[in-house]
Amino acid sequence: MSDQQAGPPAWPAPTTPEYTAPPAFTKKRKGKVIAGVVAAVVLVAGGLATAKLAMDRSAKGGAATPEAAVQKMVTAIEQNDLLGLVDVLAPWERDFVRRQLTKLTKVAKDNDALSHDADLGHLPGYTLRIDGLKLDSQAVNDHIADVVPVAGTAHFTGNLDQLPVGSRIRDAIATVDPQDRTAKGDVDFASLDESSRTPIATIKQDGRWYVSLFYTVAEGIRRGADAAPPDPAQAVAAQGADSPEAAVEQMIDAIRRVDMRRLIALSPPDEMAVLHDYAPLFLDHVQKQLANRPPLPFTVQGLQFTTQNVEGGKKLIPKAFTVKVTGDNPVTVAYERTGDTISLRVDAGDQPVVATLQRTASGASFVIDGGQQGKITGTVATIDDETFKVHASGTSADSRAMTADVTVSTDGKCIVAKGTSTSDGETSPIDGNTCGTGVPGASAIPMGSLLGKFGQIVRYDRIAKLFDIGVVTTQVGGKWYVSPLRSTGEVFAGLGRVFEGLSN
Amino acid sequence: LGGVVLRLGAIVASVLGVLIVVIGSLLPWVRTGERTRSSYELAALADRLGVLPSGAATVAVRGWVLVPLLAAATVAALALGRTTIGGFLALVTGLYAVVLAWLVETSRLKTDVGGPMSIAGGIIAILGGIALVVSGVTSARQAGTE
Numbered sequence: 001m002s003d004q005q006a007g008p009p010a011w012p013a014p015t016t017p018e019y020t021a022p023p024a025f026t027k028k029r030k031g032k033v034i035a036g037v038v039a040a041v042v043l044v045a046g047g048l049a050t051a052k053l054a055m056d057r058s059a060k061g062g063a064a065t066p067e068a069a070v071q072k073m074v075t076a077i078e079q080n081d082l083l084g085l086v087d088v089l090a091p092w093e094r095d096f097v098r099r100q101l102t103k104l105t106k107v108a109k110d111n112d113a114l115s116h117d118a119d120l121g122h123l124p125g126y127t128l129r130i131d132g133l134k135l136d137s138q139a140v141n142d143h144i145a146d147v148v149p150v151a152g153t154a155h156f157t158g159n160l161d162q163l164p165v166g167s168r169i170r171d172a173i174a175t176v177d178p179q180d181r182t183a184k185g186d187v188d189f190a191s192l193d194e195s196s197r198t199p200i201a202t203i204k205q206d207g208r209w210y211v212s213l214f215y216t217v218a219e220g221i222r223r224g225a226d227a228a229p230p231d232p233a234q235a236v237a238a239q240g241a242d243s244p245e246a247a248v249e250q251m252i253d254a255i256r257r258v259d260m261r262r263l264i265a266l267s268p269p270d271e272m273a274v275l276h277d278y279a280p281l282f283l284d285h286v287q288k289q290l291a292n293r294p295p296l297p298f299t300v301q302g303l304q305f306t307t308q309n310v311e312g313g314k315k316l317i318p319k320a321f322t323v324k325v326t327g328d329n330p331v332t333v334a335y336e337r338t339g340d341t342i343s344l345r346v347d348a349g350d351q352p353v354v355a356t357l358q359r360t361a362s363g364a365s366f367v368i369d370g371g372q373q374g375k376i377t378g379t380v381a382t383i384d385d386e387t388f389k390v391h392a393s394g395t396s397a398d399s400r401a402m403t404a405d406v407t408v409s410t411d412g413k414c415i416v417a418k419g420t421s422t423s424d425g426e427t428s429p430i431d432g433n434t435c436g437t438g439v440p441g442a443s444a445i446p447m448g449s450l451l452g453k454f455g456q457i458v459r460y461d462r463i464a465k466l467f468d469i470g471v472v473t474t475q476v477g478g479k480w481y482v483s484p485l486r487s488t489g490e491v492f493a494g495l496g497r498v499f500e501g502l503s504n
Numbered sequence: 505l506g507g508v509v510l511r512l513g514a515i516v517a518s519v520l521g522v523l524i525v526v527i528g529s530l531l532p533w534v535r536t537g538e539r540t541r542s543s544y545e546l547a548a549l550a551d552r553l554g555v556l557p558s559g560a561a562t563v564a565v566r567g568w569v570l571v572p573l574l575a576a577a578t579v580a581a582l583a584l585g586r587t588t589i590g591g592f593l594a595l596v597t598g599l600y601a602v603v604l605a606w607l608v609e610t611s612r613l614k615t616d617v618g619g620p621m622s623i624a625g626g627i628i629a630i631l632g633g634i635a636l637v638v639s640g641v642t643s644a645r646q647a648g649t650e
Contacts, residue, residue, distance in 0.1 A: 039580035046576020049526075053544050053569040061552050080537030087549055098553050121536035121613060 061087055061094070062208030066137040066145040069202045069209040074130060080123040090203055090210035092270045097213070099311065100489060107496040112166030125163040130154045133189075137202070140229045144277070145209070146199035146219055149189040158183040199223070203273075214274040227281050234280040236261060238269035240479025244314045245305055247473050247480040252303075257295050260286055268474050268481040297326045310472060313483060315490065317470035342467055357463065364463070373397050404430050462498050469494035507639075514635035515582050518594035521629025522575035525601040528621030529571055533605070534613045543618060544569060546608070568604060571597065578629075588644075591636025598629030 063069040069088055076084030086097050101120060108114035133152035137145045160173045160181040173181065189197070201215035222229070239262075241247035247266060254262040264272070264279050300323050305316040318335065325331045332347040340359035345352055351371040358365050363380040378392035393403035404419025414435040421428050472486035532540030541549065547565045556562045574597045581590035605619040605626065 035583040035585065039583040042576045042579045042583065046573045046580075049572035049576075050569055053572065056544065056548065076537075076539070079539040081539035083536045083549060083553070084539050087552060091552075094552065095554055098555070119612070119614060121534070123537060 061091070062205070062210040063088075064209070066147050066202040066209045067135040069211050070135055070147040070200050071133070073200070073211045074133060078128050078130065080126075081121075082123045083121055085123075088211045090205060090212045090215075092273070093210075093213055095312070096271065096485060103489070103493055103496065107492075108166075110496075112168055115164045115166055115170075118164035125160070126156065126158045128154060128156050138199075140201070140219065141232055143204040143232065144215060144219070144230070145202050145204075147202055148197040148199045150197075151190045153189070154187045156183075156185045156187070212274070215277075218274050218278045222278065222281065225281075230277045230281060232277070236264045236276045236279045236283070238267075238276060238476070238479070238481070239265040240268075240476065240481045241266070242480065244307065244316055244473040244480045245303075247482050248305070248316050248471050249303060251471075251482045252300050255296070256298060256300075258290050258293055260290070266482050268476050268483055270476055271474065271483055271485060272481075299324050299326075305470075308470070310486075313472050313474035313486065315470040315472050317468055337467060340464075342464065359461075359464075402430070465494060465497040468497070510635065511587070511639055514591065514632045514639065515587065517628050517632025518591060518636060519579055519582060519632075521625050521627070521632050522578045522594055522597045524625025525597055525622050525629060526572050526575045526625075528605075528618050528623075528625050529568075529601070531618035531621060532616035533608055533618040533622075535616050536614070540616055543604070543608075543622070564600075564604065568600075571600065574600070587636045588640025591633045591640060593633070594629040595633030595637060598626040598633060601626035602630065 063072055073085060073088045076082075076088060082101075086094055086101070089097060105114060105118070105120055109116055109118065130149075131153050134150050135147050136150045137147045139145050160176065163169075163173070165173070199216070199219055201212050201219040202209045203212045203215055204210075241250050251263065251266050254266060261279075261283060264275055264283070267275055269276055300321055303321045304319040306319050308315040308317060318337075320334075320336045322332060322334045325333075329348070332345075334345040334347075336343050341356060342358075343354065343356045345354045351373055353371075353373075354367070354369045356367045356369075360379065365379045366377070368376045374394060374396040376392060376394035378390060378394075381389045381391070390406040391404075392406070393401070395401045401422040402419065404417050404421075406415065406417050408415060414433045417430055417432050417434075419430040421430050469491055470487075472483045472490050473480050474483050474486070475481075529543040531542060533543045533546050534541050547568045550556050550565060551562075556565055574593060578590050578593040578597055581587075581593060601622045605622040609615050609619045609623070
């Protein structure tokens with residue numbers, strides 16, 4: 001047996017836990033805490049500022065009340081702030097006015113009606129200050145309110161010399177007596193009787209109030225006619241078409257049937273909201289007047305379009321169509337544009353007349369063929385940017401013939417025609433100059449200059465722009481509508497494109 | 505010591521630059537008639553009037569409201585000692601301000617003090633930001649080679 005005894009397990013010797021002092025609140029740590037606090041505060045401040053700016057930005061303009069909307073407009077006018085003035089308008093009108101202003105300004109500058117440095121952001125030529133303005137609004141219905149000034153004094157001054165007009169208009173202004181070039185006036189709104197206070201109409205859209213030009217006009221007419229306010233429940237419901245082409249075809253059909261209600265229903269419910277709202281005030285009367293009227297005596301066949309994307313819609317440019325006017329004097333007009341050839345055929349009697357314009361390498365050629373009544377052919381040749389030559393030859397039904405070149409004299413003051421004329425077998429020369437002025441009294445515009453401009457216009461590229469004028473359709477809520485305002489604007493813009501950049 | 509001073513200078517430039525950008529953005533940028541508009545009012549007006557070109561320019565103008573947040577993030581990152589990130593944010597804020605303000609300054613609008621101030625702040629922020637980013641990248645490379 002062994003002496004060795006199994007003893008109890010050996011416990012580790014007790015140790016005293018080593019005391020570690022808590023880390024001292026050092027300067028470094030204190031700095032980190034301060035930095036963290038600063039960072040958090042700065043981040044929160046930056047976040048709040050951004051959120052505030054984003055919220056301001058998301059507001060769709062307008063104002064909380066009708067009076068506030070008109071007050072904003074008045075302030076913009078007082079500050080000569082055209083952009084601010086446009087900004088208080090109802091969203092659709094704002095877009096429309098901005099588009100038209102941009103286009104018209106360009107055309108006006110090109111044609112020297114506006115000075116080239118005219119700044120649309122600033123409306124010069126007047127000052128307006130209104131002291132103590134008080135506005136009062138009257139609800140027309142749930143989304144229209146008329147606002148009238150009931151107190152305050154407007155002080156107005158105007159000065160023709162400060163208008164940003166082009167040189168020609170400025171010269172005309174210079175002929176006016178200096179005293180007559182300025183105007184000054186005060187209006188005390190409180191002293192005006194009610195009929196003299198023109199109400200400014202405001203409309204409510206998405207909870208905000210906006211000034212509306214269209215509704216102001218409509219309200220003026222309604223009040224003048226002493227008619228009842230428009231009832232929103234009676235408004236003409238928008239009824240668009242499934243495609244831009246269908247919208248135009250339905251519009252032509254509505255015109256043919258003289259169906260005013262359908263025409264209004266085919267107009268865009270945003271742009272033409274005023275028409276949809278106010279049409280019930282006159283529509284029944286007009287429809288009664290037209291009730292027994294037969295459809296207009298015309299049909300449109302073979303309508304084809306070229307479609308162009310334009311800002312906020314699609315423009316449909318006619319490519320081909322035939323219009324047949326029936327009745328005592330039937331007329332058929334057939335139009336076709338194929339590539340660089342534009343042709344028009346008019347059947348109005350025994351003999352059709354066919355006019356064709358075609359692009360050529362140096363300009364354009366044209367043919368006006370009246371069959372037995374005669375024929376004129378010719379070319380328009382562009383010599384350079386400023387000069388051109390028209391060569392024309394023609395025969396008439398009584399066998400007279402003529403061939404001539406028409407140009408502008410080298411000094412640009414006269415029209416020169418040279419050629420020959422044959423009648424009854426005798427040939428005589430044509431050699432003539434036409435000088436002087438094209439417009440009576442307008443001594444500054446020599447005839448040659450006018451013809452020079454004509455020469456620039458009749459180039460194929462320019463004249464073809466006339467045939468680019470189309471109908472503008474817009475899509476609202478998935479349906480297509482014909483925009484009367486934008487289509488009308490398109491006509492003016494089309495004319496502007498023809499005359500754009502002509503040298504003076 | 506030179507490196508420390510340079511780094512400190514870059515931090516100060518970055519903070520100062522983005523602060524000037526923010527202050528400039530709140531001051532009048534354009535004048536129409538007698539009315540002045542800050543950069544934010546101008547951006548909102550341009551958006552409402554539909555005059556912004558589509559694409560990146562629209563995104564850039566609409567995103568302009570984020571400038572105070574970008575500037576705050578720059579200052580916060582620098583306060584926390586994240587100098588490279590802070591420098592990068594200062595660089596982005598500065599470039600954003602310079603490009604946008606320059607576009608407004610060269611437009612046909614009548615401009616006011618806010619735009620030039622933002623350009624000046626933007627340039628300072630860009631310089632500070634570049635210095636911090638370069639210094640951060642260099643330090644990281646040196647740490648990697650050791």
